[in-house]
Structure formats: structure tokens, C-alpha cells
Amino acid sequence: MRTLALVSQKGGAGKTTLALHLAVAAHHAGLQVAIADLDPQSSAWKWSERRKDHPEAVVTSAEQLDHLKGQAAAGGLDLLIIDSAPHADRPALVACKAADLVLIPCRASILDIDAIGQTYDLATIARKPSWVVFNACNTSTEYDLEEAREGLQQRDIPVYPGAIYQRVSFSRGFIPGRTALEIEPAGRAAAEVDELFRWVAAEIGLQMPQASNTVEAA
Template identity: 40%
Template sequence: MPTIAVISQKGGSGKTTIALHLAASATQAKQPACVIDTDPQATAAAWGDWRGDFYPLVVTSPPARLAKTIERAHKQDEVDVVVIDTPPHAESAMREAIKAADLVLIPSRPRAFDLHALEAVAEMIEFAGKPAYVVLNAVPAGATRQIEEAKETARKFGLKTCPVSFGERADFHRSSAKGEVAAEIDATGKAAAEAKKLWTWVRKQIS
């Protein structure tokens, strides 16, 4: 069963938004997903509570129990994909998530302070030898130069950049507050399209 870790040293990078939309897009594509929330703030778990008994499932786990939680998720007959949401500034949690993952996604806003935080993550990725990609998030409209500079910064740290990015979209914020995802409030919107494209790309990496 494919396991995707979403990690970042920087708070506010969009880890939970990307993890939930990725899991929901997998579920909508007939591959039901489980999100494992290892963040003590339990933002993904709160979203799951608001959502109710609908996929993707959201469960919580302390980092030390992550392997066992993934093992239990594997035993769920209907779960095809596991997505791990991690806290910022928590190297032990990130290391456990990287160790368990088949693919690592590193959300980052295309801003200097956010991109600087990639350096520490890059060192962990290099040590683990896992495939990993930076996912640019909250990208302003028309920020072509910013995107290229962000990609160059990632390259300097030895990281690849995912070809799919998330723009600064109101639908991402509006949907999260309702226990939904962007496609459920506007299936034809740009946010919904970006989430679907990200899952399509991820599926190719893990197939």
C-alpha cells in the first residue's frame, strides 16, 4: 500500500491542506485513503471530525507509534493509500514519516524564509534515500519569476520540485473550515483542478 509523507520544518507551509486534498483526491479516484495525523495540534483530525464518517479516514498517532498505525491502516480492507501529516519543527516525527514513506512531499511557499527551511529537510531526505519533491504552495498569480527562483533554491539543496503547485485559492481555505475539500464546494474551480492534478502526478510516482 503506497504511503506518502507530507513534511516541512516551517509552520504554515500548507502541509495539512495538501495532505487532506491529496487523500481526498485519491478517494475520489476510487482509491480510498487514510490520513495519519502526527501533529499534536491535530488539525487534520479536527477536519475529520467536522467531516464525519466519510473517506478519507483521519486517525491520530504519536510519531513513536507511526509504524504500528500504518500497519493497522494496511489491514483496513477499503484503504488503498496512506498519507502522513506531520508537525513543523519536529525532526523525530519527520524522520519517522520519511522512514515509513514511499514518497515524500515537502510543501513550501515560494518565499525566502520558507525556502530556507528546506535545507534541514534536504539533509534528512539525503540520509534516508527516499524520493522527495518540493510542492510549491500558496503561489501568487503570475509569480513566474518567484517559481523559478524557488525551484533553483530547491535544486541547490539537492531537491526536485513537483510540476504541480497550489495557488493562493480561497476554495482551499473555505472548504477546510467545513470538513470538505475544494472539489466539494466547486468541482470546476482552479483549486479542485490543482488537487486532482497533484494526485494524478503522485499516483504515477508511486505506481
């Protein structure tokens, strides 16, 4: 089993959005996947309750995470995705330690970029590979994204080579417990998620039982 953590001390960066979309991408690829919801707001768990289908989200805590991870591995899960809370150092550190790979969603604005160091330090303390993923990027200009990318590269903070853009389909499906992969499978949001998922899978060595049908649908 592989474990992926979505961590950012900044609120609203896109942790839950990316956790749910990556979980559905993994499910579409034929993997056994679940989400560990470490956030007391339980947004991922509420989404999964409305969804009433795989992938399932389970509410957990920093204290319970290792136990849950052990159970998930014993149960034959291929991938556990941890969605974590903002402004919570210890749970975020526990999530990083549990992970094979840490993704740090970040908006391409100076306020968000300035705040990224704290999260990156947690992943570094946990000695886990971590990558910033620029999320909700401006679709009308690449300027902010390129500037943000350069700023982090100058600080030697690794940045995912692709990007996720601001698109309504990322949030439109949440009320009925869906994602952009299902409400608009041929859309750009789905293609961006598919690209990110494939990149993550290669980074952590996930074996694919079948081709991802998000790309086939697109």
C-alpha cells in the first residue's frame, strides 16, 4: 500500500479538493483507495457520505492514523490518501510521517507562497518527499504561475511540473458527492487531475491494474 498526504497549513489551498479528485482518479484506474480524513471539519467524510459509493472516506485523528494505516494495508488497500486540516502542526506532521509522498497545494499568490515554508518544513522534518502543487491557477494568464514557480524554485522547494487551474467543475460536483472526473469527464479539470494522478503514481510506484478511464473518457 502507498500513502499520499495532502498538507498545507494555509486554509483553503485545495487539500480536500485534490484529495477527493485524486481518490476518484485512483478508483477509476481500478485501485482500491480510501481517504483518511484528519480534518475535524470532516469535509471529505461528508462528501463520501453524500456519495454513497467508492472511494470511501474515514474520519480519523493524529493518534489513530497509524492504526488506520495498518488496518488499510491489511485490508488490501492499494492507496491511502490523507486529507489534513490547516493550522494544525502536530496532525500535519503525523500525516507527513505516515506518507510516502506529500503534496502541498498552494495558490499562486504571494500571500500563499510566503506561507508555504512552514508546511514544507514539516515535510522536511518528517523526511518525506514533498512537492508544491499550484492549484486554482488563473486561466487567463500564466504570468502569476510562472512567477510563483520561479519564486519557489529559488528557495529549492520542489514544484509539481503541471498545474491545476481555477475551474467551476472542481467544486460543482461536491454537493452530490461527485468530482469533475464524473460531472465533466472530457473537460480540462479532469485532464489536469488525470495528469497529476499519473505523475503521483509514477513518483510512488503505484502499479495500475488497468488504464485510467478518465483519459479514455476524455
